[in-house]
Amino acid sequence: MKLLKIAASALMLSTAATAVNAAQFEFWYGNTGSVETAIQAACDAFNASQEEHTANCIGQGGYEAGMQKAIAAYRSGKHPVLIQFFDAGTLDLMLSDAVVPVQEIMPEVNWGDYLTGARSYYETSKGELFSQPYNGSTLIFYANMEQLGEVGVKDVPATYEEMVEVARKLKEAGHECPVTTDAHPWRVLEQFSARHGAPIASNNNGYGGLDAEYIFNEGPVADHLNNLAQWREEGLLKLNQDTKAGKYNVAFNQGECAMMEASTGSYRSAFEALGDKVEIAMAPMYEGVERRNTLIGGASLWVMKGHEGEKLEAAKAFLNYLRQDDVQIEFTRMTGYMPVTQSALTKLKDSGKAEMKEFATAEMGVNSLNQPGDANSRGLRLGFYVQFRDIFMEGTQKAFNGGQTMQAALDAAKARGDALLRRFEQTYRGVELP
């Protein structure tokens, strides 16, 4: 009898242990601060909402550290089921053979509900979503209406021509910093060329294959950068290093500068500092160019290879949970990121909350993402792109500071970028771009 009891309890213990193990899965994310709080809240809510699965959500202290750990963990077979990666790492993951496309393992989901700009950035050439968009942001335009009002301007400029006109008025009125930017490639290269339908590289920015070459050094992007340099000479535009604050968005928040192009994520601190004086609009266009969608920034969720059974089911349940409208809206409220599906946005609008400060950028940002796209506004599939961003930044900053002409900087960046692309192509020889 006693023996039976022991055997029974041992059996119960072991089944309990397997049940816990099977239903528990790890999710690694990179964000810190308020976003981390929101992610943890979502995890707790998921764990409380059902009893079958347990999400074990582990912060890695940054996107980059998260990616490094995932790389090392994958190489030693200790990787989690679910992982969050930032936008610029998309191609590396797609080619890694370490992830499985979400649409492939969850064909039943209505993936068409995801916003155009979000989908195209994370989908394969066949239109299959590789990862589930999670925290999304995009580029919008900010203006300090109090300062614009002082020179009689009532509307946020919609084109660069208007922006320059307003900037000149401000300058004539003695304003020292009408426009500010950091000229980071995310703003002046990626988002600019996407919404102007201009290519950064051949092969539709690499979507057509790894043998792409950079071609931004001629055409709209080159013109725009030359314009930026010229506006700076004229005293209409300040870069980070010219502002008192040292950073463009700080300079805007402190009222030093009147207008800026910045991520939807900047809204919270801008509103906190300036209140109702801040007004936002879609990022400006050059006149005569048709507006395309902007690209999604932020990060998405990837399912890593090598997990199956209940663990995978648990991860799927978690992805489904995060996709729910209310969960997205709550995440938006806590973080300032945008909802990434049409239905969540509709629900937000219907609830009447869209006007609230927490949700102010959601509609504007989503609108910008949902503009009609073309082959050059889908996103980027360019190898070693993070390194290229540094090269681009280094060269153009030298040009802004007077070390070389802008054209020379762009040509040099193209040449160095192409060398990176060729090496990337060689590294992934024989791998088909999905």
Add this chain to the structure above:
Amino acid sequence: MIEDTRSINTTATLLLMAGCAFVLAPLVFVVITATQSYGDFLRNNFSLTPGSHLVENFRQVWEMTLLPRQTFNSFVIAFASAFGRCFLAFTTAYAVVFFAPRYSIFIYAAVLASIMLPLDLMVIPAYQVAANVAMPINAVANLGGGWETLFGAPLDLQLNLLNTYAGAAIPLMAQGTGTLIMVQYFKTLPVDLAKAATLDGASPLRFMVDILLPLSKGPLLSLFIYLFIGGWVAYMWPLVSISSPDMQTAVVGLTALDTGMGEDEIPNFPLQMAGAIMVTVIPLVLIALTQRLIVRGLILSEK
């Protein structure tokens, strides 16, 4: 001193005052920034007017991080790595300085090379090693399919040090600064020390434990404090090798204070500075209290 040295002493005083001012100014700035609120900071950027949010910032740091637990982790990791490094430094330096075989030169060179290349540069391969320390054994055993032909399957031993105290502390020990310092110290000891001990009938190990260790108490203690603080402020390795927050060190735990929207959010510097103060207090107090010991310990021979 013998002659009249007033002008020299005045100069020296002025120099020391300048040095202290140079060291203190940034610290004062940290404290002032920590007293401001995020709102103040967004409006004024950095400023030298103290605010009134010091306590509030401390409270917020306390709530946002797992400071008590992580301080304990820091203590364990810093203590273990410092103690380990002192032990390794002592035995290795003894082997290098007091023994005749010429190969000890190569041991010393092998240790010195590690001083110049920080672990931070090798984070990715070091992580792979820590993920499975048995990796080299597997690799050797499976060379040319050796193990497989003998036992039917390739050897696959697993010993994962990630997310453990050992995995955080041991790699920090793979750095030869302590050995260099102990070697330099041993070289200044009287030449006939070992000879005299041998005449008294002491074996080399006895000499090490009974004579050399007591003689080295001072330098070892100073070294320990120095390395303890080094382990306390280590950033990159704990960040990478530890994945669960309740195993993380306090210095790394402060990253939870970043506002976290990537480069578009303005960091909450007042909060970060408040956090920096909270994790700096322990090493700072340690330094201030043991300063005499440190200086005395490193004095190679008494006046």
Add this chain to the structure above:
Amino acid sequence: MSNRFYRNKWLPLWLASPQLVVLFFFFYLPVFLAFFWSFHLERPFGGGSQFVGWQNFERVLSDPEFWTSLWRTLTYMVVASSTSIICALVLALAADRGIRMSPLARNVLIWPKAVAAASIGVIFLFIFNPFMGILAPLNEMFPGFWNPRINPVHTWIMIYIANIWSAIPFTFIILLTGLQSIPDTLHKAAAIDGAGPWRRLFDIQLPLLTPQLFIVVVLEIADSLSGSFALIDTMSQGGPGGATNLLVYKIYVDGFKAYDLSGAATQTAMLMIVVAAVTAFQYLVVEKRVKYER
């Protein structure tokens, strides 16, 4: 070296073996992996690693950016270590004089040791802010007098000063203890012989300080290499226009942020070779001049 008294053949190896084991696992094995990757084109997530022989090295060696960065790194090692050692030496000589200020200074001057390197960068960035920092008044009188965000020379000055601040404690303490262990009798005897303070500095203090100076030189050069990373990451991110992009920082960015394992590993291998050369120079040339005997 006359301390080499014991003739045991294997005992020293046993004594050193714990350290050698630790070094094997967490220094030489990672180094080996880095060298391995430098001869391959390595995909971050593994799989499909191709042996490419010297191709990575050829590419790195023919890249002018690499050579500029290497040259910058060497310059930085020399300037950063010598400036911090000289500052600490002057302070140590002053503190050695046993004046009223000494005990306080001895304590305060080692405080920076407790501050994490990343915080140091943030702090000094503010102090040298062209519009709000200590040089702002000069900027108002002479516009454009000081802007480390645009002028690389200014950026370097800022980084060197931050480096001195963080390097003072260790260097100062080591040098001070060295000075304190010089017997007073030597000073007195020299003074009686008519040697002035300057004369005694060069004839007694500095020669007898050589063991400590040697430690400090070796460690400061090493530290300038590894410590530069946190300073550059927080203060300039390699800018303006790449002017402060040291090799250590470049390797970090290529390998850690851009997943270019092979490129980063190749540059690490090159850096190791340089470092080995510097270390060998220190031991083969410099250490010969160190006086251990008293």
